[in-house]
Amino acid sequence: MKEREFINIIKNTLNSKYIGDDCAYLPELGIVVTQDSLVEGVHFLREKIAPYELGFKSAAVNISDVCASGAEPKYMTSAISLPDNTDENFIKEFYKGMQDGAKGVEVIGGDITGADKIYISVTAIGTTAGRRIASRKNAKPGQKIIVSGNHGSSAAGLKLLLSGQDKNNKFIKAHIMPDVQLEFSKRIAAEIKEDYAMMDTSDGLMDALSAISSESGVMLEVDFDKIPHDKDLESFDDWEDLVLFGGEDYGLVAAANDAYGGTVIGKVLPGCGVKINYKNSSVIYSKEDVEKNLFKHFKE
């Protein structure tokens, strides 16, 4: 699945100004809208995730997208397709998890159909009143690069999960029930006066940095040492890769003039690509470099 190429084809076919950010922003209605799917065998393995956890994650993924826009997550609808042999308990646990993952956002609709495998598609709506809405296109030279949330934990958790480790492990928990950055999103969107860029790190920190860089036409320079991560992550052989390329942490990266409670990890410069300063040297990643190394789901 060449997801990025296909998104470009969709953009060109529809010729829509709304496609490009995590959410579509509809100023006329004062809302943002986002829709995302989780597919069995692609985004999760049925035998590795409990129905409650799956519901929790389905909600969190979409709320994170609303947070990335700066809007206030308010409502959610879900469409779930399930194999014939699914029992009542699965549905109950799934929706309980969804409600908990939704952190107060109201689940207002639930379509359900049959299917061979589990497919979940969730739509979240956020309101924009009192908030300034972000766009990936808004980064400008001179701004700070700010991160909210630890990076690498979820990818480490996925590794442990697939190796058969018990779920009672902080990294596995970070993978299964990610912590969405509601507070940082609220603060920056409510306080900021200028246009700013923001994106969630669902496909990895480097993916978000690279997308902001290419959409805004700027270079992002990041000091690796400043990227917030769990210190215990450093026991993994490839921990630096996990921090940069590991997906599904659902942190936020922003380019803005102030920190708004986040961690400043670098700055926006004229140019293109993402420059990572690490141990007295630095590497510039082009958009193509990043795409080659992107966090891969089980199958994409």
Place this chain on the structure above:
Amino acid sequence: MKEREFINIIKNTLNSKYIGDDCAYLPELGIVVTQDSLVEGVHFLREKIAPYELGFKSAAVNISDVCASGAEPKYMTSAISLPDNTDENFIKEFYKGMQDGAKGVEVIGGDITGADKIYISVTAIGTTAGRRIASRKNAKPGQKIIVSGNHGSSAAGLKLLLSGQDKNNKFIKAHIMPDVQLEFSKRIAAEIKEDYAMMDTSDGLMDALSAISSESGVMLEVDFDKIPHDKDLESFDDWEDLVLFGGEDYGLVAAANDAYGGTVIGKVLPGCGVKINYKNSSVIYSKEDVEKNLFKHFKE
């Protein structure tokens, strides 16, 4: 897939006042929201439908739900999951069809992921300004039962399609590219002064009549001869069944004091169930009777 039981479990788990109609109505935002999925092998067969037609239908199904609420369809997002071997042309044709089926509604987002089979989930948003929003719960004794759109054509088309008939046939066209009742919806919602019930006939006319009856706690009495249908349908052996139970016509049924350009097919009475007058006799269908005879997708 015991869809109806599961919907009840979801309702109880979420304890949400919004679940029950074709759309969730959010007065705070002046919008309605609906989300529906089309799954390969359940709602369509890949070898029987062209990508353009699939896109068209995905849009129409959701716009019909917005029409059933009385709101004005405005925006749509889609999440589509596709097998690895899907080519660029599929995406182009699908989204062209979606845009045409959307009848001016703007497609504002398009998530895309991998999957074993084709899975499509579309969310549509309608605005409620200048419109009175319907609910299945609103039918009252004394009201007329009004239908907009022909019934039975789509189910006849599906029969012909599955028997290998050429697509250049009006019934097959009605099945693949259904005609959504935008005008009737607009007129009734803009002109009506009282509360009214309305629902689309995506799962068949009897399904909609039965749902309005049970949700409103009333009996609906319908004269079969008055139900609008294509006269050529009468050449099918089971044409009366197709009219009553055939799904996917995406007509509208309403209970209201006037006709608003639709066809009056009966009246609302105190009681319960759906009474069909046919050839000098009449049959009362309970909710359970209707559910036994419901239009079945390929697999549900």
